[in-house]
Amino acid sequence: MSTRSPFESGVAPEEWEQELHALAYMVVSRQPHPRNLLEVAVHLEDCGYGGDAARSLGFRDVFELAEEVWARIPLYQTPEELTRPSPLGWFRRAAEQYLRGVGYTAPWMMSVLMLFITRIALWSSLSASQEIATAVSLAFFVATMCAGAVSQVFAVRALFYLGQGNWILFRWIATRAIVHGSAASALLIALVFRFAVAPVYGPAYGNLFLEYAIAIYIFQIALAPLYLLRRIAGLVLTTGAALVVTWLAIWTIERVNAGSYAAQAVQQAQVLGLLIAGAGALIGVYSYAVIRSRRQLRRLLPEEIGDGPHDRDGEAQTRARVQIPRFLPVWRQLWPYALYGTGYFAMLFVDRVVAGVHFGAVQGLAHYVYPPTYELTTDLATLELFPMMGLVFYFMTELSERFFTWMMKHRVTEHRALRRTLLAFFASRVAILAAVGLIIGALAPPVLLSLPGTLIAPILVAGPSYQMALHVATLVYGILPVGLFASQFLFFWGVRFASALGVWLGTAAGGLVAALSVTRGDAYAVYGMVTAIGLFTAVTVVVGMRTAMRGDFHLYASH
Amino acid sequence: MPAIETSRSGRLRYRPLERVYLAAALVLAALLVVWGAAVERGPRAVQPLLAGPAGALAVQSAPAVTVFDQPSQAPHQLQSSTSLLLPPYYQWQANGSAGQKLGFVRVQNGYLTVGVREGTPQFRGYFLTTRDPFPANWYAHAWAVSPPAVSHGIGELVFAVQTSTTDQTGLINYVFVSLVTTRVHGKLRSTWEIGYAYGFEQNAHSVILKKIPGSALAPSHGEYHVVIWTDGKARYRAWVNGEQVFSSDSLHMQIAPPFDAYLEVQEKNTPYAVQYRQFAALAGDGVTLKGLPDGATVIWQGRAYQASRGVVVLPLSALTGEATGSLAVVTGGKVTRGTVRLWAGETLQYVQG
Numbered sequence: 001m002s003t004r005s006p007f008e009s010g011v012a013p014e015e016w017e018q019e020l021h022a023l024a025y026m027v028v029s030r031q032p033h034p035r036n037l038l039e040v041a042v043h044l045e046d047c048g049y050g051g052d053a054a055r056s057l058g059f060r061d062v063f064e065l066a067e068e069v070w071a072r073i074p075l076y077q078t079p080e081e082l083t084r085p086s087p088l089g090w091f092r093r094a095a096e097q098y099l100r101g102v103g104y105t106a107p108w109m110m111s112v113l114m115l116f117i118t119r120i121a122l123w124s125s126l127s128a129s130q131e132i133a134t135a136v137s138l139a140f141f142v143a144t145m146c147a148g149a150v151s152q153v154f155a156v157r158a159l160f161y162l163g164q165g166n167w168i169l170f171r172w173i174a175t176r177a178i179v180h181g182s183a184a185s186a187l188l189i190a191l192v193f194r195f196a197v198a199p200v201y202g203p204a205y206g207n208l209f210l211e212y213a214i215a216i217y218i219f220q221i222a223l224a225p226l227y228l229l230r231r232i233a234g235l236v237l238t239t240g241a242a243l244v245v246t247w248l249a250i251w252t253i254e255r256v257n258a259g260s261y262a263a264q265a266v267q268q269a270q271v272l273g274l275l276i277a278g279a280g281a282l283i284g285v286y287s288y289a290v291i292r293s294r295r296q297l298r299r300l301l302p303e304e305i306g307d308g309p310h311d312r313d314g315e316a317q318t319r320a321r322v323q324i325p326r327f328l329p330v331w332r333q334l335w336p337y338a339l340y341g342t343g344y345f346a347m348l349f350v351d352r353v354v355a356g357v358h359f360g361a362v363q364g365l366a367h368y369v370y371p372p373t374y375e376l377t378t379d380l381a382t383l384e385l386f387p388m389m390g391l392v393f394y395f396m397t398e399l400s401e402r403f404f405t406w407m408m409k410h411r412v413t414e415h416r417a418l419r420r421t422l423l424a425f426f427a428s429r430v431a432i433l434a435a436v437g438l439i440i441g442a443l444a445p446p447v448l449l450s451l452p453g454t455l456i457a458p459i460l461v462a463g464p465s466y467q468m469a470l471h472v473a474t475l476v477y478g479i480l481p482v483g484l485f486a487s488q489f490l491f492f493w494g495v496r497f498a499s500a501l502g503v504w505l506g507t508a509a510g511g512l513v514a515a516l517s518v519t520r521g522d523a524y525a526v527y528g529m530v531t532a533i534g535l536f537t538a539v540t541v542v543v544g545m546r547t548a549m550r551g552d553f554h555l556y557a558s559h
Numbered sequence: 560m561p562a563i564e565t566s567r568s569g570r571l572r573y574r575p576l577e578r579v580y581l582a583a584a585l586v587l588a589a590l591l592v593v594w595g596a597a598v599e600r601g602p603r604a605v606q607p608l609l610a611g612p613a614g615a616l617a618v619q620s621a622p623a624v625t626v627f628d629q630p631s632q633a634p635h636q637l638q639s640s641t642s643l644l645l646p647p648y649y650q651w652q653a654n655g656s657a658g659q660k661l662g663f664v665r666v667q668n669g670y671l672t673v674g675v676r677e678g679t680p681q682f683r684g685y686f687l688t689t690r691d692p693f694p695a696n697w698y699a700h701a702w703a704v705s706p707p708a709v710s711h712g713i714g715e716l717v718f719a720v721q722t723s724t725t726d727q728t729g730l731i732n733y734v735f736v737s738l739v740t741t742r743v744h745g746k747l748r749s750t751w752e753i754g755y756a757y758g759f760e761q762n763a764h765s766v767i768l769k770k771i772p773g774s775a776l777a778p779s780h781g782e783y784h785v786v787i788w789t790d791g792k793a794r795y796r797a798w799v800n801g802e803q804v805f806s807s808d809s810l811h812m813q814i815a816p817p818f819d820a821y822l823e824v825q826e827k828n829t830p831y832a833v834q835y836r837q838f839a840a841l842a843g844d845g846v847t848l849k850g851l852p853d854g855a856t857v858i859w860q861g862r863a864y865q866a867s868r869g870v871v872v873l874p875l876s877a878l879t880g881e882a883t884g885s886l887a888v889v890t891g892g893k894v895t896r897g898t899v900r901l902w903a904g905e906t907l908q909y910v911q912g
Contacts, residue, residue: 127726130690172571180577183584190591198595206599210592324571362635364649461641
């Protein structure tokens, strides 16, 4: 309990007490069962009781005010309905969360499956020529790095607003992060085109780069809100639409051109599929957000909005005043997340780019050329991430659920107990992820190498160095979820810079190691991957440990 | 500062600075794309073919020509492929049923040698094939040294033009001109075979359209100049040393363009190797000189051609392929002159001196 009193504020004690009761009532009227102090603080701030209001009532900040309000909240609450927990509750919940996490990989799984069956999926094609594969691959790298930054910025803030059920501000961040981010992405894609693609590759491949970069970017950005809203069906639908449109387009173009246009048909159809499905999903999600925010507006301000029975014919409708945050202050908080989003994919691509540059060099070219066997080897290794992503998601959901219990159980001043709990949670989850990842990584190569020969023939033909690369890559991708979990853990506590530092350190060191090792052959670029992912994981785990030991401090600092 | 919203739509208007940022970013992106497009379509810095007081001539678009005039380095493997690269001839790759142990390729003393080291009971071959395919209706030229005799078995020099879509379709449809050398009752016999093949790799069928005794076509300076032209569907023509050896407009070949050329050897029961001096894939007749100043005259092999709208087309048959001679550009009383080798289908750009 706070030791503050009305005497420090200069407000009369009765008024001070009344004000706190009014605030408790206000919070409960917005959220009947706030789960912790933070949520109370968020609602107070959302209603205009920020730092200034808190200080005028004699508190240091809104969190201290929230403590006083929190103490009065039970007076205005109706008891929650008690439900007897099912004996299977934990297992069911765990299974559900795990499967949901696995479900998030649905677009990826669908495209891999389609690629294996039909040799064409989303932007991939197993029979593309070297030049086309190079242009598409470069487009994928650039588009994914851009989409990574925009999705991170959007996700971090949108999650915050969704937590409050604030659809108006969800829409606001959706338009600001995605529209502003897309403008910056367009600029970056154009810069890469002008300075890295146009002077090096021919006009046909430059155009292909631009088309694919835009299409892939739109498709990936369209998936971001669906991930955030946990719409697995939407993810499946969007990916399915892209694949179906692609196939319909290939069939139509080939039919119209009597089969003599096959290579171009694939590219045009893929771009069409990505654009139609991506734009459709974006429009769908935005429309959904508009409907939800309108409902919210009606609920909050029915008399001002003049909807429904309040409408009077012939009378101009009143305007609702909604305070829109300014983007710049929000951006100042969010830019490390953008740095992380870009860097994460830079870290994953760095060894591939180095292998591609080396592959170009062995063909007498002074630029990146798509290295098919190295890509196939590392892509195969990523398949083991399917089961691992479910675990990462489960542990993060577990953290957010258990965190509320800890916040109920521990006072904010009980540092040691809370820190011990946090540390034990983090360390144990990291250990489990690492153990499972390494086991899967060790077991995966024989399974992957027993896939149909048509798929893995290039690896078998290319010799032992690529099989070594596959073994190393599966182990490294087994460790990657540890870094992912640690970075999400850090974001949860509002630690913004460590993950970004980890990915960019990993990218720089990984690129250097890959460049040094690739002289023995393209397959040895995998050591760059080891360095990049290893460094990222090490940095995030170490900082994660430190954060867990001072979690409460970080939580407050971040807010 | 709070913004004002309309009631029904709940619109979240952009602030003026946001609008400026969006417009600036998009305009800048568009400008960069236009700039990039101009850069990639613009003329690339090339070594002028001819330079002098009356300006220079640079190759703007060159046909696909490989002259095997530099010694090759050790072949090395290309990832994702069983093929070998032969530095510095990066636009070619080596492969064949003889495999890397028996088959070999190397360039020495101005000739490419493609061979199989040991005889095999079944036909085995090795080849060097283009990695940058060329379109249908182009003229594929190969200058091959008259192949060696065999003491036993069968040796073949094969020049083939094959669909480059094999990776996508599995079909190896191609046309070929081959010179088969063998011994019949101890007597050496050479036969030209012209034909096409179709089907999937293991089950391809070959159709021999015409056979000509080797003696009917004498080598010129110890070489055969073989030219193949096809649309991949019904039309196929072949020439050896300028003489048309086959022509048909009514075939059913289904060779999907673009095409790759194969400089190949085949053997049965004998080690065998053949040699090639150069290769070219040419689009058509004539050499185009563009961007010439008004009143300019081009003198090629002693004959003058007046520029019309800045363009002169020098006569050079796609069948002949190459020609070496004296070329001069005369403009404003100045002359740029030199001896050059031109290829049919080539485009040269005039650059002001």
